[in-house]
Amino acid sequence: MNLKSKAIHDVFPLRAIEQDCLISVHGDLTVCFAVSLPEIFTLNASFDGVGEGRVEQGDYITLCNVWTKALGVLPSYTILHKQDWFVEENYQTSGEGAGTTQRTFLDRASDRHFNERPYLHHECYLYLTKTHPERRDVSAVKTSLARGRLVPKEVGDKHKVEEFFNSVEQFTSILESSRLIGLRQLRSAELAGTSEKAGLLERYMSLSLRDEVVTLADLEMDEELRVGGKYAKFYTISDIDDLPEWVHTNNRVEALSTERSNVSVSYAAPISLMLPCNHIYNQYIFIEDKQAAFPKLEQRATQMRSLVNFGKDNEVNAMLLNQYLSYAAETGFTPVRSHFNIQVWTEDRSRLPVLRNLVSSAIAKLGVRPRENTKDALGLFWAGIPGNAADLPSEDKYWSFVPQSVCLLNQETNYYDSVSHYGVKLVERMSGKPLLVDLSDQPMNKGWVTNRNKFILGPSGSGKSFFTNHALRSFHVQGSHAVIVDVGHSYRGLCDMLGGLYLTYSEEEPINFNPFFIENRLLPDVEKKEAIKVLLQTLWKRSDERQTMSEYTALSDAVTQYFETYLPNNPDTFPCFNSFYEFMQSDFPKYLAEHKVQVGYFDYDNFIYVLRPFYKGGEYEELLNSRANLDLLNIPFIVFELDNIKDHPILFPVVTIIIMDTFISKMRKLNGVRKIILIEEAWKAIMKDGMAEYIKYLYKTVRKFFGEAWIVTQEVDDIIGNKIVKDSIINNADTKILLDQRKYRNKFSHVKDLLALTDKEKDLCLSLNRDLDPKRKYKEVFISWGGQESKVYGVEVSTEEYLAYSTEQTEKIRLEEKVAFYCGNYDLALRDYADEVKTGTLVSR
Template identity: 45%
Template structure:
């Protein structure tokens, strides 16, 4: 057996000084952690801008510099955040995604300055081939200062683009501590940086084996294996349509789209361009002299000549470059599958993967952070910085805000939490918290809205929903809220006259009642006089004084009507109120249908679900009365006045009014002015107005939507709109969508992951942050939110059978899970 090499004797890193890695050969390396834009969120213009930024930044670096970008993707399982304070559905959602596999992405950018006179490394002359290395002292303070100045300019150019953010690593992050691995140890042991250290053997003789992991290395190092064309972006056919072309980074297939443990290394070797051109001129002359003997030499001569012409004519910077993918697995049987995945990924770029065997050890060795200058130059190719920059990975995983609504990363389904309200307001991304939600029938609007409302409710928000269709009944019963609906057996009932214990008649309550009574009395556009307004106001005040004296009297419309007939009549008779100023008999006659024995005596005399102000979850289901000429306008007025009362009285508390499909009927009853008022003022009271629709034609033609709701909704949640693709131009203009937004929206649900049931949502925040997420729910959440009649009936059946909604949903969800589970 060959004797193992003592790693410490050949290890190429000498020390860490001033935040730099110093190699044994005197190379200085500065390391940055890089944060990229989320995958599937960039448009073609942004890819072009990012490419231009990288080119500009690379050109600022001095000669004899090596730029090494190292993107590492490790298969990781999501760990659920479970604690005892979570509600039933929150806990079910967390548990459902526990263990979800995704690729954890980390990226480090290493900039290395080689000392003057450093010998170029090759596969035969590498630090790995030595028995020991003696440190070489070459660093001069003035050279270090000049290098750091150039690195600072490089960092500033990238950071100012807004598409990439860089943070320089500290010494502890580079070398690690006793309890956490640094990036150097992370690379050598294939352990994510920041985790506890673990010593692992490194085997490099016949193959690369690190601990229990078998590694395969595939390179792009020969011009003949590279794609004939490259660019800043490519069309991603899975998400493209006839009307839109979805953009993806040119090298994205070697990043998050390559589903295995792997590392994508990108090297740029910036030398003296004059020396490079001089060497190529010599090569061209040599090939020219040999061209008479071989056509291949003539072709190579012409290629070199074209390269030189472009370098001089276009002023391009010639560099050497190398790209490789190192993939690994702990199961040797999976190596063939890994080879297939990597070769397929490179083929998608029109490149040919070369599996490195003899030279793999030297390439891996040069990948140690701080050792890029030891990369074998015989494994590089000549190119320009513009072309080489196309091979940079530009994307990362979707970022989580840490709090907010739980959605899923579009690529993997990993849970991410998106703050739609507070963080965007604080950062200036939006100027209001209003929502506009739109999607075709069956696109998943109700599921998304139920999920949003349940999350807001768990966070302490007062949620009021006006619905047509019964989409929120399950959630309302689960959280124990008030659910108002109309049936012949149990008609809809309110009691706007009720005051909770401890409350007193204040201005808000009084104004609410005045508005209601005057609307009931003066309908169809009739106007009330000032004297009538004052008289009604006085009657309300006197009524509550009457209740204070007679606590046995239950507040409600019946007792108010009795007060008007018996007590207030005496006020009229005493002459305090003139009949010419206030026609009491007409008021009593008009309001008689709402008094006991009248046609609508149930409407304003409820004895249950009375405290609407302090109830945090209320649903008004108006499907059965939306065409009723009397009930619908009255109910609408009660709802609006109740929410205004919440807005003004519940100071410091978040509240949301969601109007789901009912806005058309509300607008027809003359309440469009309330929608306008709501959207303009709710922001000032820590409130949210949310409107939901699926009627695209109404959306385009309605002035209320176009002029008020859309203009005053900085956050738009749009679902699958592909069925409207042929009328999308008008929709795009109405919604004010950019071409990038159009492309993202039309990609929704176009290539969902097989085996998973979910709908995607497009979220536009202030026209600046555009993203598509999965709205993937646990079985319990789905059953609580479902709008399918058969499923709702089954949920109610199980709830009755097992004593509660929670128990019923738990049992039913487990039955569904067993049905879906594969047979043993």
């Protein structure tokens, strides 16, 4: 059939758009919606058994029940047409930074890495059409396409129209009450388009989702349907004989599941998101009138029984009709007629056989017999026009019930980008499309979490340090301050690249601080005083020695007198431990005498003797008397590397106190600036003595100061056996981030219980890295926000960024050589090194 001889306006089935509704030439009234669906792999599913004995539970059965209830409020002769578009697109970089106008070398490298990456774009629309009994049985030769423009006999009953709109309101309310589906009614401009933007009707008639105005394409029907320069094919589910005995709400994804876990997708996912080609999945459900439909079906069954002698098929069909009627009587389900089709298209005609194989295998995964429609393609395309579902030929529909039909609806979509401009760039699990993921603010705003703290767990080699490097750099370029406590030098390269301060101990360059220095010689606040007192107590007393209240009071008086009396009276004195020690030698004995402090209350001589090594000339004279690194408050990226001192009885306690003092100072004084303290494997050394109390304090209060506390660990036994972590840190870290857990799959139940993960979250954790795309280099990460929302993302970066974070020794050494050659310029070093890696050449310098 060739339509070139007919102008589109002569046969177009829609007459007008009034009050945001489509009106067909037959008087059919259609309300259109844009639909937001749950993201794939985020729905909970559990089932026992198979076939008739299978019991389904979870979000999928909830969704199907909600669709069933919603369809139940629609009046007879209403058509639900759900249209899911899946269009191949290429990712285009925006050229803008996340949360900042700053564009770094690594940002530009990331743009180049992901630019033009193909992915499957999904948009979902829903059309509810109110038609009339005369439109119930439309044959292929009676559609508006064949008959042209006809004046409908019934132009509408105001009462029935009002009833229809009321039912639509109830329908949308029921669906949205599930909190899994969102509906937004499309307005006239979105349907018809404007001079600057194409409308939905224009998009469909040209098979294009582009926003710009498109030229309506010619329709030709030869061996296949042609829509402009696109070749289209239809594959239908329109015969009850093609369907399996049982349909389900969801299907298990074997590649992501284990013997102890189950990852599922919706039943129709293989022909929806998992079908990697341009296609539209049309889903039609026609609500029938019981009073009119059942007598006709009974009459038809009687006729078939009377024709048994003329063919065994008549007996079988009569039996099936009786079963259908009996089931309807027992359940009370509304009888419906259903039709589902997949329209695929390509501009390359030679790809049609490839698409045929793709679609046929996808349909077969549902247990459905694939059926290519070669004769009615034009009619199916015409019925797919928004608002024209009533033109679907009757011979392409099959009798069913609502619960069974809704199982074939597509229930999921791709991951959504964060609405926030602040976050970390990760990639969507299936296609690798880059996404901005807000780890902190959006989850707080949505009520998923009550704090921004994070607990990161991943065994060695899982990509734990790589992910934290990537997240920290993202947070840094967006204006955050970070204090990192590490053992193992995982953040040395990142710190140098960002121009941060890296503090570590060596005999050649001993670590040194000055906790007594305050900018502009201001008086210390309460927390600063407390930190200095804890420091003095740590230097004076062993961990097993008890401090008395009188000793605590004496130290408080000493600190107060030093800052409030001694320093103001000696303006040339530099604040440091040396001057404090001199104050203790010269002025404080007079204070003790004036206040008649007895030796038993405060052992002054013992104090002076024990702290002598930290005074000038002593073994640790540089530790607390630094004249550099004084303004840690305004340095946005600081790394304390404790590897060389984590077992040192003197240095380690002092450094940990300095760390806590530094972060608390930032927390209190940097208003409006995000603050992060990240404690890597060093937490095992820190979690003792008084330092554990500091950590507990931080985790409970940091949220009040726009701060985040992150703990990173790799051993399951560590988190199970450490009471402080279990009771304080985990309970106050609402965001759980886990990397590859396959190593612990046999004892993951302990981790699940400890972290209070749901069954769905456990299944997602155990699916990490089980089905990676071999064409891309990446690993996966699981993120849970308070158990309210959980997803798996890919951690994929450009070659330049990978080399910047790599902990492989050979790669770290090579990068250091490049940095040295370029006189400390990391951008030039990374660009040069990345060129070597990409081209497979090694350039000697």
